[in-house]
Amino acid sequence: xxxxxxxxxxxxxxxxxxxxxxxxxxxxxxxxxxxxxxxxxxxxxxxxxxxxxxxxxxxxxxxxxxxxxxxxxxxxxxxxxxxxxxxxxxxxxxxxxxxxxxxxxxxxxxxxxxxxxxxxxxxxxxxxxxxxxxxxxxxxxxxxxxxxxxxxxxxxxxxxxxxxxxxxxxxxxxxxxxxxxxxxxxxxxxxxxxxxxxxxxxxxxxxxxxxxxxxxxxxxxxxxxxxxxxxxxxxxxxxx
Amino acid sequence: xxxxxxxxxxxxxxxxxxxxxxxxxxxxxxxxxxxxxxxxxxxxxxxxxxxxxxxxxxxxxxxxxxxxxxxxxxxxxxxxxxxxxxxxxxxxxxxxxxxxxxxxxxxxxxxxxxxxxxxxxxxxxxxxxxxxxxxxxxxxxxxxxxxxxxxxxxxxxxxxxxxxxxxxxxxxxxxxxx
Numbered sequence: 001x002x003x004x005x006x007x008x009x010x011x012x013x014x015x016x017x018x019x020x021x022x023x024x025x026x027x028x029x030x031x032x033x034x035x036x037x038x039x040x041x042x043x044x045x046x047x048x049x050x051x052x053x054x055x056x057x058x059x060x061x062x063x064x065x066x067x068x069x070x071x072x073x074x075x076x077x078x079x080x081x082x083x084x085x086x087x088x089x090x091x092x093x094x095x096x097x098x099x100x101x102x103x104x105x106x107x108x109x110x111x112x113x114x115x116x117x118x119x120x121x122x123x124x125x126x127x128x129x130x131x132x133x134x135x136x137x138x139x140x141x142x143x144x145x146x147x148x149x150x151x152x153x154x155x156x157x158x159x160x161x162x163x164x165x166x167x168x169x170x171x172x173x174x175x176x177x178x179x180x181x182x183x184x185x186x187x188x189x190x191x192x193x194x195x196x197x198x199x200x201x202x203x204x205x206x207x208x209x210x211x212x213x214x215x216x217x218x219x220x221x222x223x224x225x226x227x228x229x230x231x232x233x234x235x236x237x238x239x240x
Numbered sequence: 241x242x243x244x245x246x247x248x249x250x251x252x253x254x255x256x257x258x259x260x261x262x263x264x265x266x267x268x269x270x271x272x273x274x275x276x277x278x279x280x281x282x283x284x285x286x287x288x289x290x291x292x293x294x295x296x297x298x299x300x301x302x303x304x305x306x307x308x309x310x311x312x313x314x315x316x317x318x319x320x321x322x323x324x325x326x327x328x329x330x331x332x333x334x335x336x337x338x339x340x341x342x343x344x345x346x347x348x349x350x351x352x353x354x355x356x357x358x359x360x361x362x363x364x365x366x367x368x369x370x371x372x373x374x375x376x377x378x379x380x381x382x383x384x385x386x387x388x389x390x391x392x393x394x395x396x397x398x399x400x401x402x403x404x405x406x407x408x409x410x411x412x413x414x415x416x417x418x
Contacts, residue, residue, distance in 0.1 A: 001362060001417055003410070009363045010382045018263040018277065026281045030255055034248050034288055199252055218249065 024203045031200055191226065198229050205236035247291070255284050258304055261384055262311050268367075268379060269315055279318065283311045305393035308380070312394060366416045374409035377402065 001009075198218065205211045210232050217229035262283055267276040287307055291300070300306050367375045373395075380386045380394065392402045 003414055003417060006363060006366065006413065006417060007382050010378070013264070013268075013363075013379070013383045016264045016267060017260050018267075018280065019273075022277050023259060026259070026277070026284075027252070027255060029281065030284055030288070031248075031252065033285055034251060034292075199249075202252075203256065215253070221246070 020203075024200075027203050028200050031196060035196070194230065195226055198226065198233055201233060201237065205233060207236050207239055210236040210239075251284075251288055251291070254287075254303055254307070258307055259284070261304075262307055265308060265311055265379070265384065266315060270318070275318070279311065279314050282314055283307060286310050286314070302390060302393055305386075305390045308384075308390075308394040309396070366413065369416055370409065370412055373405055374412050377405045377409050378413065381406065 195218070198214070202211070202214060205214065214229045214232045214236070217225040217232060219225070220228075259280060263276055263280045266279045266283075267273070270276050270279070284307070287303075287310055290310075367379070370378070376395065377391055380391045381388075386394075388399050388402045388406070392399045395402065395405075397405070
């Protein structure tokens, strides 16, 4: 073997790579480690059930199904024949009216849209279950009231269009978000957890083009970028 | 709300980019895969703790080289610890044998464990027979594609010293191949 051959062969050592599962697990551990320092993040760690709520698609769908039921109850009050998921879509259009297209609203909408199919499926199951309907009646009323108030806030924001009105909408969105899970979570923590989750799942994405797009989106350091990153990550994970 | 996250984001990107290289660097030198994994993770924890404690003063020009330097120091600590433990384990043939494996890494075994093909057998044997410094400069240069400046930072030597080490390593290599 010549010196040149040897150096050529040496390059083959690049094939040695760590186990992918370990790399992902170590990455999660590191994210936890770097988040330990700040009190805010300590608080976030205490909210792990909420993070789990987000991560669990089934529970997420179930929670959104409750919203659908809530919206459905409004619709029934208005004697609308539409199915709940259609009402949800209609309301989403209202929520994203051009003059109130704030980044956080977009974030919620993007997430809701991703799950709309599952929600509609689950909502239909619940509607067919009389016992479940009775059991959830009280929750439906609470959620329906919150959604109604949220819509009123949106109307006010649309009329005024000023920063204070937008801030009020955001506050209402936060109240609404707090109702959804069983534990309270602020809007900031909600977004924070989404970002952490996206970062933790990045390593699974093997498509370099999509990976680059996700990173660029996360680099934007705003909610719109995060939404984009989540969307692209979803596409990338679907490829795996 | 994202501003304080910049540092964390950069750190995670750094992990994504370099964890494979760091793992490989360590894996060549320890027998056990789990030890290489632990040391890799510890490398990044130490890096984070350093930049977190130093704050803005932690202005690292070459983060990659700094990571490898941490890894190298951890490796030294690991060997030192293994040697120290060996002193307490005299008479225990099993432990002594294990430590002997740690100190003189059997690359043939590694070849089998790492599943990199039999063609690499000779390459790994040659690396094993070379001095530690020569093997390090060659692997950093030709496996990790590092510049002399980066290698110098990792090995805590001047660039001139690295060029000299590289020259010696190549001579040593030729003598092993002839």
